[in-house]
Amino acid sequence: MSSLSSERPREIYRVDWLPGTDVLHGTCHCGAEHSAQDPVEMWEWMLGHPEGHQPRGNSS
Template structure:
């Protein structure tokens, strides 16, 4: 696990028994790759300024 420059958590797990890395951004988006450089490039290029998903219920306005 690693913290980004603004304190967001980026997580990369190795899937045992494979050469696959599984990355999870602080916003919840996920990505898999066999190449660690490609995985970090995805993490670092992931959209700046996005927010983690809201845990508040979504309602409709009337």
């Protein structure tokens, strides 16, 4: 059994539902954000890294 400190960093994805709407707002582990009404579209965007991703603070 390995300790948590010896494992590589985990990728964290976050999806929030915007109350009163059908909109999902996702935040990728890289900091990029995306909104969509379709949950499949949201997960495809998140798992399609780096295609379609532009991390926060990246001006390119």
